Amino acid sequence: MQVAGYGRPLELVEVDEPAAGPGEVLIDVHRAGVNFPDLLLIQGLYQMRPDPPFGPGFEVAGVVAGVGDDVSHVAPGDRVMAFVQLGGYAERVVAPAEAVFELPDAVTFDQAAVIPIAYGTGYHALVDRASLTEGETLLVLGASGGVGLVAVELGKHLGATVIGAVGSAWKSEPVRDKGADEVIGYDDLRDRVKDLTGGRGADVLYDPVGGDAFDQALRAMAWQGRMLVIGFASGRIPDIPANRLLLNETAAVGVFWGRFAQHDPDANRRNLERILELVARGDLEPRIGDVLALEDAGQAMERLGDRTVVGKLVLAVR
Secondary structure, eight states, X not given: OBBSSTTOOOBOOOOOOOOOOTTEEEEEEEEEEEOHHHHHHHHTOSSOOOOSSBOOOOEEEEEEEEEOTTOOSOOTTOEEEEEOSSOOSSSEEEEEGGGEEEOOTTSOHHHHTTSHXXXXXXXXXXXXXSOOOTTOEEEESSTTSHHHHHHHHHHHHTTOEEEEEOSSGGGHHHHHHTTOSEEEOSTTHHHHHHHHTTTOOEEEEEESOOHXXXXXXXXXXXXXXXXXXXXXXXXXXXXXXXXHHHHHTOEEEEOOHHHXXXXXXXXXXXXXXXXXXXXXXXSSOOOEEEEEEGGGHHHHHHHHHTTOOOSEEEEEOO
């Protein structure tokens, strides 16, 4: 699936067969994960702006079809998941070897296709960047989305009290199902968080939304709270008044999992291998909102834009 230009519809096209070069892995894709950045990418609103035509898709799961020189940790026939720069909505893709992970037998392709971005981001954010500890309070904005729902689940796994914020009442149930102790709306968010924490506020904020919700959450932080800046799904990048950080000793912490994976691939591998282990044991369970055919990728983009997706969408390629 490709777009011929920014803002153009996705189309099913035939392209040249890819081949694995040195340090690369060729993968027969069975499932491709769908992410909000895919929508931003084809709209020309993402931080990366490839020259058209191009195909979206950052995460895939499938079977190794071939390996290049200097690749020894996977071999043809292995079941794997991978993070790719572009073009995951395809029958075959090439991925850097360091971004390819062998799957435990108990992890399905559907599960694996939604792990790298959401779980990689969530684990890096909560463990590496925020050092979330048992007994702390975690506030998750956009809690019913693919990234937010994972933060709720990981927060509970780490022993936190979790408050999930959602934009519609019908999204509350799946957030509670993932372990949220409380689910609130965005109206009077500051007051609701303060009430639920006995006036103390949230120790950690997980924010993939930005905009007005961030502004409210800034005033709902506990002393020495940590605000994790994940993304700006609302469309507005908020400004942070420095005096608010000073008065409450609040830390605003950026989280860019893609760059972290590039800068410290060994640490990223340890994180994702740990996540795969937890999924295989049943301690974590990725929520699949729906599975669509590859040629229905355009419909997936529409559903992302309409904010009607709970969890993650998956494209079935094989």
